[in-house]
Amino acid sequence: MSIPNTSSDIVIFGAMGDLAQRKLFASLYQLERAGLLSQETRIIGVARHEEDTASFTHTCEESLQKYIKADELEPEILARFLDKVEYCAVNFTETESYQNLKAILDQSAERARIFYYATPASIYGSISRNLTRSGCTNTNSCVVLEKPIGHNLQSSNEVNDQVAEYFDETQIYRIDHYLGKETVQNLIALRFANPLFGSQWNQSHISHVEITVAEKVGIEGRWGYFDKAGQMRDMVQNHLLQLLCLTAMDPPDDLSADMIRNEKVKVLKALRPITLEMCNTHVVRGRYTKGVLEGNPVPGYMEEEGANPDSKTETFVAIKAEINNWRWAGVPFYLRTGKRMPEKLSQITVHFKPQPHFIFDESQRHLAQNKLVIRLQPEEGISLQILNKDHGLNKGMRLRSESLNLNFSQSSEQSRIPDAYERLLLEVIQGNQYLFVRRDEVEHAWNWCDQLMGHWANDTKPPQPYSAGSWGPKASDLMLIKDGNSWHEDQ
Ligand SMILES: NC(=O)C1=CN([C@@H]2O[C@H](COP(=O)(O)OP(=O)(O)OC[C@H]3O[C@@H](n4cnc5c(N)ncnc54)[C@H](OP(=O)(O)O)[C@@H]3O)[C@@H](O)[C@H]2O)C=CC1
Numbered sequence: 001m002s003i004p005n006t007s008s009d010i011v012i013f014g015a016m017g018d019l020a021q022r023k024l025f026a027s028l029y030q031l032e033r034a035g036l037l038s039q040e041t042r043i044i045g046v047a048r049h050e051e052d053t054a055s056f057t058h059t060c061e062e063s064l065q066k067y068i069k070a071d072e073l074e075p076e077i078l079a080r081f082l083d084k085v086e087y088c089a090v091n092f093t094e095t096e097s098y099q100n101l102k103a104i105l106d107q108s109a110e111r112a113r114i115f116y117y118a119t120p121a122s123i124y125g126s127i128s129r130n131l132t133r134s135g136c137t138n139t140n141s142c143v144v145l146e147k148p149i150g151h152n153l154q155s156s157n158e159v160n161d162q163v164a165e166y167f168d169e170t171q172i173y174r175i176d177h178y179l180g181k182e183t184v185q186n187l188i189a190l191r192f193a194n195p196l197f198g199s200q201w202n203q204s205h206i207s208h209v210e211i212t213v214a215e216k217v218g219i220e221g222r223w224g225y226f227d228k229a230g231q232m233r234d235m236v237q238n239h240l241l242q243l244l245c246l247t248a249m250d251p252p253d254d255l256s257a258d259m260i261r262n263e264k265v266k267v268l269k270a271l272r273p274i275t276l277e278m279c280n281t282h283v284v285r286g287r288y289t290k291g292v293l294e295g296n297p298v299p300g301y302m303e304e305e306g307a308n309p310d311s312k313t314e315t316f317v318a319i320k321a322e323i324n325n326w327r328w329a330g331v332p333f334y335l336r337t338g339k340r341m342p343e344k345l346s347q348i349t350v351h352f353k354p355q356p357h358f359i360f361d362e363s364q365r366h367l368a369q370n371k372l373v374i375r376l377q378p379e380e381g382i383s384l385q386i387l388n389k390d391h392g393l394n395k396g397m398r399l400r401s402e403s404l405n406l407n408f409s410q411s412s413e414q415s416r417i418p419d420a421y422e423r424l425l426l427e428v429i430q431g432n433q434y435l436f437v438r439r440d441e442v443e444h445a446w447n448w449c450d451q452l453m454g455h456w457a458n459d460t461k462p463p464q465p466y467s468a469g470s471w472g473p474k475a476s477d478l479m480l481i482k483d484g485n486s487w488h489e490d491q
C-alpha cells in the first residue's frame, strides 16, 4: 500500500483516556511503522489536564511500551512517531478554551483535520459546537465517533442531531471496531468473490446460521458503565448486528460505502421484530454467577466491585433472529454473546441443508451436512466441513466428516494481522467511509433492540444464571435443541 499523499492533523479528544492510550496511539504507531503516515502528519492529543508536549509524549511512550510487542517497537520508528505528537489542554465544553488548539491547527490551515472523539458520547455535541464556533474546523474536516452512541434510539438521535448541526453525514465516521477486523472484512471477499458461496447463500441451501461472540473477560472494573448498558447495548446493538448484516446482505452493486450500507440497512429493516410472546421462545437473557475460568475461581457479576444488588443487567444474550425477506425466509440466525465464557471466540457458522435424497447408510444421515465456520478471532481463518469416503478396503462406502482449513496467519504473506483500529484509522485518513456505520444503520439497529429491551424493562425476573466459565444458561442450548439444532461447539 502506498503512503497517503495527503497529510492530516489528527486531533484526539480524550487523549489521556483508556481507548486513546491503549488503542489509538498504538494503532497510529503501527501505521507509522508500516510507512502509512505521511511525513507531515501531526497527532494532537487533547485533554483537560494542564501538561506540556514533552510529558504527554512521555506518557504515550510508556503506553506504547506496554501495548506494543517489544520486537515491534523499533527505536528509530518510535522516535519518528513521537516527533509527530503534540499536546493541547482544552476543556471540551468551553468554547474559549479551544483557542490554543486553533493556533496549532492554523499552522497548517489547508490540511485535512480529523477530530477523534474518544470521550463519552454525551459531550460529542458540545465538542462539535465548540470546534466550529472557535474556528478549529476547515472545509476538509471530519469527526470520528466512538460507540455507544446513546442508550436507545431516542438518545442516539439526540447525539446524532447535535453532531449533524455542524458536520454532514459524509464527514462523520461512526466506529464499530468489528468492521475494522480483517476477518470481518473478509466476509465480503468470501461471499462476493467466490461463485461457490455466492450461488448457495440463501434459504434454498442454508438451514441456519450461528453468530457467536464469546468473551472470557468479565466487567474488568467497568461496572458503572456496563450495568447501564448490558450485553445487548454493549455488543448486540452494534457488533453482532453488523456481523449479521454482512452475513445476510445482498450483494452491493460495488464496494462504495453507500452501496454496502444500503444493503446493510435493508437487512436491519427486514429483521422480524421480537414481540413479548417471542421473548420465551426466541430470547435468552443471562447473568454470570461465580465459577471457574482456566482453573481459577472468578466472582459472579453481582459480586464484582461496585455491584448494585437491584441490578437486572444481562451479561449474556442469545437470540433467534429472523429476516423477513426472500433470501432468508425460514432461516434462523442464532446470535449469542456473553462475558465470562470459557474462551474468547468470535465465529460465524453457516449450516448448509442436507442433500435432498440420501443414498448412503441411514445411520450416517446425521453427518450429511456441510458447515462453513468463519473464525473471526482468535486463530483467524475459515474451515469448511465436508464429507469424504472413509479410505480403506474394509470400509465400504462409509462417510467421514473432514475439514478443509485455511488459517489466515499461515496462509498470508504477512503473518501479523493488523488491529481493527489500525485499519479504521487508515480508512479515515484516506477518506473511505465503507467501514463506518451510517446514521440510518444505527437507528434501525436501535429500533430493533429497543423493542426487545422494552419487554425486559417490564420483566421483574432477573436474567437466568450461568456459571462463569460456561457457555451460558441451559435455556440457550434448549432454544436450539427445540429446532433440532445445537451450538457449533456442542457438535
Ligand atoms: N476503552 C475502550 O476499550 C473502548 C471505549 N469506547 C468508547 O470510547 C470513548 C472513550 O472511552 P475510554 O477511553 O474508555 O474512556 P475514559 O474515561 O478512559 O477516557 C475519556 C477521556 O475523556 C476525557 N473527558 C471527558 N469529559 C471531558 C471534558 N469535559 N473535558 C475534557 N476532557 C474530558 C476524560 O478526561 P479526564 O481523564 O480528565 O476525566 C478522559 O481522558 C467512550 O465513548 C467509550 O464508550 C468504545 C469501545 C472500546
Ligand SMILES: O=C1O[C@H](COP(=O)(O)O)[C@@H](O)[C@H](O)[C@H]1O
Binding pocket: 215, 217, 234, 235, 346
Ligand atoms: O465494544 C466492545 O468490545 C469488546 C470486545 O471487543 P473484542 O475486539 O475484544 O472482541 C467488549 O469487551 C467491550 O465490552 C465492548 O464495549
